[in-house]
Amino acid sequence: MTTLSGYSRRKMTKPDTYSREDAGQPASLHPAYASTVLRSPRQPLVRIPQTLTETTGPRDWDRLMGGAMADLTTQHAAMPQGQRIIVSGRVLDEQGHPVPHTVVEIWQANAAGRYIHAKDQWDAPLDPNFTGAGRVITDGEGRYRFVSVRPGAYPWGNHYNAWRPAHIHLSLLGPAFATRLVTQMYFPDDPLIEIDPIANAVPMPQRQRMVSRFDIATTQPNWALGYLFDIVLRGSLATPMEQR
Amino acid sequence: MADNQSSELFGQTPSQTVGPFFHYGLPWKGGADLVGATDIGARPDLMPEDHYLLAQPHATVTEPVETITIEGVVVDGQGVPTPDVMVEIWQADPTGRYAGESNSGFIGFGRSSTSEAGVYRFVTVKPGAVMDSDGMIQAPHIAFSILGRGMLKRLVTRLYFDGDVANESDPILGLVPHARRDTLIAKARDGVWRFDIVLQGDRETVFFDI
Numbered sequence: 001m002t003t004l005s006g007y008s009r010r011k012m013t014k015p016d017t018y019s020r021e022d023a024g025q026p027a028s029l030h031p032a033y034a035s036t037v038l039r040s041p042r043q044p045l046v047r048i049p050q051t052l053t054e055t056t057g058p059r060d061w062d063r064l065m066g067g068a069m070a071d072l073t074t075q076h077a078a079m080p081q082g083q084r085i086i087v088s089g090r091v092l093d094e095q096g097h098p099v100p101h102t103v104v105e106i107w108q109a110n111a112a113g114r115y116i117h118a119k120d121q122w123d124a125p126l127d128p129n130f131t132g133a134g135r136v137i138t139d140g141e142g143r144y145r146f147v148s149v150r151p152g153a154y155p156w157g158n159h160y161n162a163w164r165p166a167h168i169h170l171s172l173l174g175p176a177f178a179t180r181l182v183t184q185m186y187f188p189d190d191p192l193i194e195i196d197p198i199a200n201a202v203p204m205p206q207r208q209r210m211v212s213r214f215d216i217a218t219t220q221p222n223w224a225l226g227y228l229f230d231i232v233l234r235g236s237l238a239t240p241m242e243q244r
Numbered sequence: 245m246a247d248n249q250s251s252e253l254f255g256q257t258p259s260q261t262v263g264p265f266f267h268y269g270l271p272w273k274g275g276a277d278l279v280g281a282t283d284i285g286a287r288p289d290l291m292p293e294d295h296y297l298l299a300q301p302h303a304t305v306t307e308p309v310e311t312i313t314i315e316g317v318v319v320d321g322q323g324v325p326t327p328d329v330m331v332e333i334w335q336a337d338p339t340g341r342y343a344g345e346s347n348s349g350f351i352g353f354g355r356s357s358t359s360e361a362g363v364y365r366f367v368t369v370k371p372g373a374v375m376d377s378d379g380m381i382q383a384p385h386i387a388f389s390i391l392g393r394g395m396l397k398r399l400v401t402r403l404y405f406d407g408d409v410a411n412e413s414d415p416i417l418g419l420v421p422h423a424r425r426d427t428l429i430a431k432a433r434d435g436v437w438r439f440d441i442v443l444q445g446d447r448e449t450v451f452f453d454i
Binding site for chain 1: 245246247248249250253255256257258259260261262263264265266267268269270275286289290291292294295297298299300320321322324332334335336342343344345351352353354364371374375376380382385387388391392393394395397398399402411414415419420421424443444445446449450451452454
């Protein structure tokens with residue numbers, strides 16, 4: 001057993017393959033977002049080295065999930081209601097290197113702020129022509145692009161007169177188990193962001209990383225407004241050689 | 245004001261909750277069956293039929309394999325089951341190799357939404373012991389991510405198999421305080437590997453900083 005514990009200590013000093021969380025990541029407990037109070041651990045996390053389990057990750061996305069669904073406005077018989085938008089950007093690592101051929105899954109409310117979900121019961125219309133689910137794969141330079149409609153804001157029960165800012169949910173796995181990320185993209189100049197407890201679980205200025213930018217070059221004439229949103233995943237760290 | 249495109253803000257995109265309405269966007273039919281024999285994992289009951297756009301089940305392993313079932317309830321700090329949580333797993337194949345290291349065709353990734361009773365379930369194969377490039381051996385284990393409403397970032401844990409002698413020398417279990425190790429050990433009961441996840445409180449599951 002002495003050999004084993006000595007070995008474990010040695011492993012803990014091995015450099016990580018992927019960087020750890022930075023100061024802009026939220027804590028699990030953020031009491032202003034009431035649901036976190038009973039759903040966040042009270043014991044400290046146990047820090048472990050990044051083994052093969054953490055530094056590998058799933059591939060074969062199309063085998064698992066099916067092909068891309070990059071246009072959310074053409075999934076039903078007619079065009080959905082609302083402001084048509086293009087969202088595009090790049091998936092990068094912390095050195096600014098692209099993350100190619102990785103899946104980006106998205107889901108969102110419709111233009112009225114209503115989700116096509118049995119448990120979303122607030123009084124805004126459903127749109128039979130809009131589901132709000134999509135999936136894109138980044139290209140060789142880490143770029144992605146999808147077409148949708150701008151989601152509406154909606155009320156929720158967290159506190160009196162609580163409204164979520166308009167947002168699109170994004171889910172990424174990246175190259176490894178360690179790089180898993182689920183985030184939300186917000187829209188510029190939305191007054192609800194600064195009074196939203198979910199967005200505000202992220203400290204400033206890092207909260208602003210989640211606010212997309214309107215871009216006239218991405219906007220298509222007579223068709224759709226364009227927004228830019230880059231997603232930065234953990235890692236990669238410099239190689240051990242570079243660190244020396 | 246600075247935004248996503250501001251170079252002075254460049255860095256990790258912050259994590260946010262999946263919220264309560266992820267079911268039509270993430271967990272596809274068959275996502276919780278890593279050998280492709282059933283359509284478990286999704287909750288198509290939570291959306292109109294013509295708004296289910298996610299993948300349909302298909303076989304991912306062509307040869308007959310011995311499967312195992314893993315099942316558990318996810319509970320909050322008051323012991324209440326959580327009906328709006330998603331569990332993901334990542335594991336090696338029976339020879340201890342991750343996808344990309346072998347040609348077995350086994351992808352090793354699965355996704356299960358919890359039921360109204362807070363229960364998740366996977367059908368998969370038992371992973372083998374894993375050897376790292378430096379020779380470190382890990383006992384058979386499955387990496388778990390827990391995401392859900394009220395969870396601003398995923399929680400990471402691991403499942404180990406009760407009775408496996410390799411658990412005694414596993415370098416990661418060895419980092420867990422002895423009194424809490426049991427929260428990471430699935431127990432065989434009625435042919436199912438039972439692995440409950442306690443988000444908070446007595447017998448709180450050990451979660452890892454990776």
